[in-house]
Amino acid sequence: MFTPFSMAGLSTLRDGRSRAITQENPTGQKGGGGMVGSDLGPSRKGSPCIRVIPKGQTATLASIQGPGILTHIWITVPDRTDAGRYVLRDLVLRMYWNGEETPSVETPLGDFFLNGFGRGYRIQSQPIVVNPKNAMNCYFPMPFDHGAVITVENQHGGDVPGLFYQIDYLELDEPQPNAGAFHAQWRREPVTRLQRDYVILDGVQGKGHYVGTFIALQSLERGWWGEGEMKFYLDGDAQYPTICGTGMEDYFGGAWSFGGMDAQGNMQEQTFSTPYMGYPFYSRDTGIQNEFFMSECPPMRALYRFHIPDPILFDRDLRVTLQQIGGDERGLRERQDDLSSVAYWYQQEPHNPFPAFPGVLERRAR
Numbered sequence: 358m359f360t361p362f363s364m365a366g367l368s369t370l371r372d373g374r375s376r377a378i379t380q381e382n383p384t385g386q387k388g389g390g391g392m393v394g395s396d397l398g399p400s401r402k403g404s405p406c407i408r409v410i411p412k413g414q415t416a417t418l419a420s421i422q423g424p425g426i427l428t429h430i431w432i433t434v435p436d437r438t439d440a441g442r443y444v445l446r447d448l449v450l451r452m453y454w455n456g457e458e459t460p461s462v463e464t465p466l467g468d469f470f471l472n473g474f475g476r477g478y479r480i481q482s483q484p485i486v487v488n489p490k491n492a493m494n495c496y497f498p499m500p501f502d503h504g505a506v507i508t509v510e511n512q513h514g515g516d517v518p519g520l521f522y523q524i525d526y527l528e529l530d531e532p533q534p535n536a537g538a539f540h541a542q543w544r545r546e547p548v549t550r551l552q553r554d555y556v557i558l559d560g561v562q563g564k565g566h567y568v569g570t571f572i573a574l575q576s577l578e579r580g581w582w583g584e585g586e587m588k589f590y591l592d593g594d595a596q597y598p599t600i601c602g603t604g605m606e607d608y609f610g611g612a613w614s615f616g617g618m619d620a621q622g623n624m625q626e627q628t629f630s631t632p633y634m635g636y637p638f639y640s641r642d643t644g645i646q647n648e649f650f651m652s653e654c655p656p657m658r659a660l661y662r663f664h665i666p667d668p669i670l671f672d673r674d675l676r677v678t679l680q681q682i683g684g685d686e687r688g689l690r691e692r693q694d695d696l697s698s699v700a701y702w703y704q705q706e707p708h709n710p711f712p713a714f715p716g717v718l719e720r721r722a723r
């Protein structure tokens with residue numbers, strides 16, 4: 358069985374053939390890269406990107422015949438069009454394994470890479486890295502038995518120019534035994550309901566393990582927002598879950614309201630980005646609050662947690678929820694906020710079809 362490379366096993370020789378799909382080699386064929394020339398001459402940056410994805414059209418980034426395993430994805434697009442509108446939530450990323458008709462990955466492009474609200478910012482986690490500017494990288498291993506298709510649909514109000522990408526993968530000689538298929542699903546509630554937990558993931562059936570959560574939260578009320586508990590309902594759990602955390606800030610690796618002192622000695626929330634957990638974006642950080650897009654919107658916060666050393670295993674089914682509880686001078690209380698999320702997991706195929714994907718206007722930040 359092929360295992361992903363790590364520092365400990367980097368010197369071990371493996372079977373397989375390295376391939377990469379770009380616009381310079383859109384099929385990933387051996388010896389097929391850089392065939393298109395330019396004014397600079399033969400094989401000189403003749404086709405570096407998808408020059409434009411027309412409004413309403415879908416671009417196929419990769420169509421691979423298996424077996425194989427994706428090892429790295431890099432994508433970048435302009436963060437906004439000439440009209441000034443952000444695009445990362447208007448582009449929909451989908452991935453299909455082994456000829457399936459419904460996607461195993463379906464999220465806005467930005468949110469998949471932990472960049473919520475349609476805006477790009479830096480991420481320094483182990484499986485997902487976003488570097489300046491809008492350089493989005495994913496290192497989740499994604500095995501497939503006999504095929505993989507990756508698409509990006511443009512649901513923006515106009516054409517989107519300049520999508521650059523590289524999809525690195527290994528051709529393998531045979532399917533990998535006991536390999537789960539990678540999945541990611543986006544959801545949103547523009548206004549959560551009082552005393553009703555926000556659903557991050559539901560309807561998962563089969564054997565697998567849950568490996569990550571991304572939350573993009575817009576506060577619709579004053580006061581502290583991070584006391585709700587994460588719940589994992591495993592293998593037939595009904596009224597109560599097997600795993601219930603102690604609070605939202607705790608699940609994402611923080612404590613005491615992510616508090617720290619600013620330069621003026623005032624206590625305020627501190628952002629951070631680490632390999633497995635982070636609070637990488639707060640719209641009122643210095644240097645952002647003067648931007649009209651941010652200053653005229655409810656506060657935006659992005660958080661992530663990856664269960665790489667501590668995956669959540671399930672044998673038959675899985676449901677994941679998050680309470681909306683906060684606090685103020687009156688004590689703990691139920692809240693209503695604008696929540697969106699991405700759940701990341703592996704499972705045996707086939708998977709249940711995802712809920713209907715929200716339209717572009719339903720996805721945009723307030």
